Amino acid sequence: MPKTSAAVTQADYIKAYRIMLLSRVLEEKLASLYRAGMIKGGVFLGRGQEALSVSVGIHLHRGDIFAPLIRDQAGRLAFGDTVLDTLRTYLGSQLGSMRGRDGNIHRGRPRDGYYAMISHLGAMIPAVSGGLFARRLKGERGVVGATCIGDGGTSTGAFHEGLNAAAVEKLPLVVVIANNQYAYSTPNSRQYACADLLDKAAGYGVVGHKADGTNLLDCLQTLRRAVQNARGGGGPQLVVADLLRLVGHGEHDDGQYVDPKLKASPLGGDCLVIAEHHILEQKWATAEEHAVWRREVETEVNSTADRVRREPPPDPEEDDWAALSCPEYREQYATS
Amino acid sequence: MPKTSAAVTQADYIKAYRIMLLSRVLEEKLASLYRAGMIKGGVFLGRGQEALSVSVGIHLHRGDIFAPLIRDQAGRLAFGDTVLDTLRTYLGSQLGSMRGRDGNIHRGRPRDGYYAMISHLGAMIPAVSGGLFARRLKGERGVVGATCIGDGGTSTGAFHEGLNAAAVEKLPLVVVIANNQYAYSTPNSRQYACADLLDKAAGYGVVGHKADGTNLLDCLQTLRRAVQNARGGGGPQLVVADLLRLVGHGEHDDGQYVDPKLKASPLGGDCLVIAEHHILEQKWATAEEHAVWRREVETEVNSTADRVRREPPPDPEEDDWAALSCPEYREQYATS
């Protein structure tokens, strides 16, 4: 494994950008389906966090482990999740990976290394660590596991216990903190007192990396370095990216509590727009080509949404209502 | 409040030393009562940790809050706990503060700011923080709360959540880590990966202090500084003292897993012996005076133990078996 990471190429950048664009358009669709009452529960978007998220997913290989969190649509797509399964899960389609039993961001395909988050924040860190631990026991080499968390999530006991245990085992784990300045409505000043979340790295004995979450190139470079470090045996890597959530906590929330000064600051930049400008400036694509990209993803998203909306919902009569895999251990209750 | 702490005087040192001696002798008695089968459950001693522990308790005032942990007999005595109540609690006397309902190290008098630990490690950190938070709400000023934990306890989610919340609230909390190299049989190498537990302080944005746990003067000075910092508005203080547990995890454990190299290293020094030598060297007391001190505490401990052994055990018939304070909400079950 090279100690210094290979440079991010134009092709890498464009590939990442196009996934970001797909993610953004897909999420806009999710928001509109939510407003139309077609998605129940909630919709939680990653607007403004696509550069960071895609940089995580894009550096993982088949065979790696990824446990994305709330705002990781871009990273999920980069890791191999599809528009189809995203829509199926949000709409609760029978054919989706969660078969309507769970929804929205709580989706994955654990057998493919794509873990399905539970809501309880921090919980995926030890789970990915355990997955990596198992791979090591099985003799697999060169595997990486990555998982994301928010500034708020760093306050959970699970974050602490999981990262510490991973550090003790020197597992190839990458923990990415999307420091988007708020946990729901709670600003960082009410969430932690350290000068920078990166200051936590030394306390766990893990390598720390800082990224500008609004800058795709910086995110790609940082994640490439972190993932390669982990893959090369450098133990857990803690990546802290500063950015701003450019949307409410969920689509039910207008996020009006967000400090206008933050919005006006560099943190408030939209990584997608910034990356688009970069591409145009660098003349890696023309405005026309870019328009084609956008049309392509819009077509994909819209046609997939139409398809999924015609798919059958889960049928309660068909469901086996089984929480256990072994049929002989399922309980019978004298209840209706 | 002075920014620099007043120097530790000879009188301070001797006062602390005599509490350490009392603690040591009392704990030896507890061990012998345990071996004689008179204490059930377990006995967990603080041998080798008295210098650190006494330094915590001695710097707290009436009106402060203290939540000691497993190995804090010395600190407890310094804070006002008595030989009598220690023995009563271990022996489960009806007259003890826990009335036989709880025992050994799980004792306290919460109304006096002396919190009674639960076993679940880390849990007392947020509790003390909450107590301090309440004092602040009530307009009390100059209060300090202290609590102790082991190297192992730093791996709990409760430690992390509690210290972080205290840091956000900038509470006058002193968290003392007795880094005695083992959590039960588990060496530090299997417990954390940071270079020094002190590296955690920056990650919480709290002030860190290091002490030599075998050296009473250093412990007194460090804790004086930490407590004064907290009292003066400096927010949470994290004290890390290195030392070695000079006894098994409990009296059922011979601790044979302890690395002989550690025992032979400076960490393995017995703080009580070192302090005794210091007193004699400094000619703060003669060997004869010292012998008198020891005889005094032995007499106190032995006579108290004899007295407590004659006290009545709790009477199950007299107990109201009530987990709730409000009688009207106690449940009746049709059980025998």
Next chain:
Amino acid sequence: MITYLEAIRLAQQKALATDPRVFLYGQDIASFGGAFKATKNLSKEFPGRVFDATLSEDAIVGMAIGAAIEGMRPIVEMQFADFSTCGLNQIVNHAATLYYRTGVPCPIVVRLPSGGTSGGGPFHSQSMEALYAHYPGLVVVTPATVEDAYTMLFDAVALDDPVIFCEHKFLYNHLKAESLPETSLPIGKARLARTGRDATIVTHGAMLHESLAAATELAEEGFELEIVDLRSVKPLDTDTILASVARTGRLLCVSEEWPWGGVTSEVIARVSAEGFGLLDVAPMRVNAKDTPVPYHPDLWSVHRPTASTIAAAARRLLLS
């Protein structure tokens, strides 16, 4: 009209106004007013009494316990009941044991936005009353009406013991009342929500309303169901239940929780043990299915009991 949710807000407002020991602590509850707006405007109205917490349920409850030891009366909001598992250790092992161990009571109230709603899924829908009721040292209440949401929360704050306040999210904006009562039944007393001679339904929380609807359906068929709203599941008002079963001879227990060891099994166990002779036929129960709470609305509405499944069970009970 006052909603169930607004009643909860008003009870906290009244508690803050009348008792200087009260303060509120929880995620996003200060200027934001809470995920459900149960503390809306309270931080403005009571400066320095309503605090945003870190994302740390264990620390939140632990802090509340310490504050209670020092004589305060914290009301803690969990963002969803489901997240209280992360603070469970402090609840069941610290708050619940404090009085027994030390003689010092622990007057905290932990508000749990509970129960299922459409699209909530496995982690935003749980009913956790049985979990907490199993542990000694806790009072567990489950208000089912606007009036109870108001008076029981206020009463819970006055209580010296830790109270787990299971407020039902489905009822938040669904239930409305003209006005709020000044007094009511004390915590620990159940209420006859409907009288009838043919069978007794014992239920609580959102299931009260499904049961009432089922009773209306059955009334059209000529059966009169009596309905006991438990209000608090611990203590459990066995006397009121037994008195009703004495009148009807038939018992159906309905709960949105999972069946194993839930309120329905506790109620049936008590009636069977203490009122065996009162039962004309076998008691029955209707619970949620024994799986996580599903996300899709169609699955969810079959997972939990509804008026129609309750009515169907009641019919079987009445004909048995």
Next chain:
Amino acid sequence: MITYLEAIRLAQQKALATDPRVFLYGQDIASFGGAFKATKNLSKEFPGRVFDATLSEDAIVGMAIGAAIEGMRPIVEMQFADFSTCGLNQIVNHAATLYYRTGVPCPIVVRLPSGGTSGGGPFHSQSMEALYAHYPGLVVVTPATVEDAYTMLFDAVALDDPVIFCEHKFLYNHLKAESLPETSLPIGKARLARTGRDATIVTHGAMLHESLAAATELAEEGFELEIVDLRSVKPLDTDTILASVARTGRLLCVSEEWPWGGVTSEVIARVSAEGFGLLDVAPMRVNAKDTPVPYHPDLWSVHRPTASTIAAAARRLLLS
């Protein structure tokens, strides 16, 4: 003679020897062999298969879940059942929901050294089977004999679902057997531990032995008690219980846990609902008192059921 504790050790040894997917993870379980020595020598015998964990119950269970997803079969030791509250979130919300949500099973075994011993006190004595049984997605077993400790642990490892293995500390060195069986009843089946015609006692764990002693006492008085050892509390073998009650007409449920929503209430609720006609008289239960488990041996021995309180209850049942 093989103790209950040694049987647990040997079952783990056999699992390690026969299934390369098995590994052990827990505090102090490697070279130290565990707080109770249930893994003694296993780290030497199986290098790289037995690991000391950090003092982090949440991470321990979380790691086990991840490993199970990757096809391993971790056995986790909690140092005491009581500390599993700190890992409860991962158990009930992650392990227990995984199969239902994703279709991928979660074959972990969580060993809980459970139940009271003299001087254990509030935090080293708890019986947590009801807590876990309430949640869907878990199998909860409570071996009461040396043979079951051995075969059920081995079977638990083979099971594709998460198993909460409640091993009783009081039995660790107290129970002894000549040899270990190769096979036994499967998990989920209860066992008639004693046959009798006059009444049925349903129990599990350490209370089996108190109940057997009570039955011996009652036999001298001419009463023959039948005793059902549940072995697993979820699934609960209602059929075996009902068959026994059908023979005896009388039911006494005995458990060391707290009463509210415990095994006794679930058993009584099921028998009342499904076998009402089989009961000649009201079912009864004997549980621990509804307080934390006290420290002093004199209090403790009154807090939990004993042969004599069980016998007294049985006498009342037989005469009713």
